[in-house]
Amino acid sequence: MSELESMDSDELDELLGLKPKFDIPPAARRSLSRVGILSAEEGGLPPVALANQPASIVRAALAGTKGPVVSRWGHIMLRRALASRLAAPQGMDPVEFAALRANALNRLGEFSTARTLVQDVDTSNWDKRLTDTALTAYIGTADLVGACPAIKLQGGEREDPQWRMLQSICDAYSGQGARANSQLNRALSRQIAPDIDVLLAQRYAGAAGRGRRAVTLEWDTVEDMTPWRFALATAVGAEVPASLLENAGAYYDRVSAVAPMLALPQRIAASGRAASEGILSSAALVDLYSQVYAIDDFEGSPAQTAELLQTAYVGTSPGDRLAAMKSIWSGEGPAPYSRSVLTAYAAARMPPSSDFEADAGQLIASMLAAGLDRNALRWASVVEPGSQGWALLALAQPQRDSSVDTGALDSFFDDDTSAEQRKSQFLLAGLAGLGRIEQSAISDLSGRVSVNLGRESKWSRLIDRAAEVRNPALVAYLAGVGMQGEGWDKMTAMHLYHIVSALDRVGMSAEARMIAAEAVARG
Structure with a gap:
């Protein structure tokens, strides 16, 4: 057999200069000057908010968002900030900026939003980091075919098993079913990945063509669940053994709740x-x-x-x-x-x-x-001063003409049975951050609940400085870093104070008020 005869079509296309470099006509290609989903008119943040900010600070803030945040409203605020249509910071490549934001969205469990964000960048502009991030989002949404434009354009640039299985899947959905079948059979025989991974890929690829064949999924020897397995099983309607999902982790709750193809009991x-x-x-x-x-x-x-x-x-x-x-x-x-x-x-x-x-x-x-x-x-006329309802309304009010009554605060502190008076600490931090307590009273009240709102850190100085220059996008990203954790016991009153204060000063008062009220309700 000649060398040409042994080459697959991708290798031949590259050898002959036929491999496509773009998948979008020239007139339809999009600028990278601003990337995102939400424009300012649609509720997004100002498009040039980060244009003159140092790339190192923005990069560190986005990389510092490692996972979920303690606050539901903090999550909603951060999702909006990450999805906004923004210009890249000074000295940062727009593709890197998109990848950092999409990666943060993935870590928050917002795979659908991350997928839409990466799709705002033409596939021909994707680098390795954006490709990896995009694949995580496509797998998180069980949309394997969505990755095919990048798979086709980048071809053999990667050789890892997942990439090779995705290439076969994309071949099947582009009308090359026989080739896809042959490649996956070879992958199974050579055991490039665990059998269940390849079998699921065969089942998914087989759904594309007329020459479908039965693929029996054997779960007996499978010891753990992975995003790849869950995505493919979900997409093809294969039932995953309950034992594999019992202690699989929070990831699977986040993707299952928004997966329309799953059965209602699983989503509930x-x-x-x-x-x-x-x-x-x-x-x-x-x-x-x-x-x-x-x-x-x-x-x-x-x-x-x-x-x-x-x-x-x-x-x-x-x-x-x-x-x-x-x-x-x-x-x-x-x-x-x-x-x-x-x-x-x-x-x-x-x-x-x-x-x-x-x-x-x-x-x-x-x-x-x-x-x-x-x-x-x-309910303002119903709640008793010093009660939890009073405390929540004192934080939630859009406008307040006078400072909060310290006598009512004392009553709240006295009745607080939360661990280490966490609710009282959060209430004080929220009210101080919103400017609803007299400055002269903060020191005495802080002593009563054993907090030091004046304590500083490198993070607090950064978020305060971002608020001083009225930069809502950077404040939002830094707030996300300050809210990292699985529960409110991981939050400190000092962090809450700086977050609420900074958000309020940059015009995000609604988010500041809701985060503060949530802290007291859940603390």
Whole structure:
């Protein structure tokens, strides 16, 4: 056999100069001057906010976003900042800037947003880092075919097993089914990857052509779950053994909650974490439970919750509606805050009344979980000064003409039973950050709850400086770094103070108020 005969079509195309360098016609190619999803007119941040900022600070802030943030509202704020249509910082390549933002979105579990962001860059401009980040997003959304333009353009630049299996999948979906089948058979025989990985790729590739053949998936010897396996199994409708998902990790909840191809029970089971973290909105969570309510033979805890939610919305009396919400709030299971997210709009329908004063704090917390501050403020005349409801409203008010009454603060501190008075510490930090406490009183109040809001660090000096120069994008990125963690016990009052203060000063008062109120509700 001659050397030419042994070459595959990609190698021949490259040898003969036929390999495409672009997948978009010249007239349709996009500029890299601004990359992102949300323009300023659509709610994004100012497009040149970072243009004159040092690349090193922006790079460090984005790289420092290692995973989830403690705050649901912090997550929502950070997603918006990362998805905004922005010019790259001074001295940073726009492709690197897109890759850093998409990578941060992936680590937050926002794979769909990351995928849309990388798609705003023409595939011909992708470098290795953006390609790797994009593949993570495509796998996170079970959209393997979405990666094919990059796979085709970059060809043999990579030789790792995943890339080779993706090449075969893309061949199958471009009409080269026989070639894809041959390549995957070879991959299976040479064991370039665990058998289950190649078999799933065969099942996925086989769905593209008419010459489909049965592929038997053997899970018996599989000991763990991976994003690749989950994405392919989800895409082809293969059932994953429950034992592999029991302790697989938070990643699978984040991708399952928003995967429309999964069965409703699986999405419901994953929805609590996604709602608590900010991946799912209150409306999206209600939609999921509405689907449960519409299925007559749906059983178990989700069905009971759906029944209660229906009563919470349309019960015959306010008392019945409140009783249903209280039953939802007291339910068992992970991610308890998600139950407040679920009832937010039902809580907003409750008429303010002294009859419900004992539950006003929880009702207000539920409303603020969805940002319904106007509805929550209707309860201002009901809540007792010094109560949790009063504290939440003191933080949530868009405008306040006078400082908070320190006597009411003292009452809140005295009644606080949270660990290490965390709620009191967060309340003080939030009010101080919003400028709602007299400066002269902060020192004495800080001593009462054992915090030092004046303490500084390199991070605090950076975020304060970003606020001084009125840079909302950099403040948002640095706030994301300051909110890293799996729970509010990982948050400090000092960090909260600087985050709330900086956000408020750069015009992101709504985010500042909601983060502060959430801290007190969840602390």
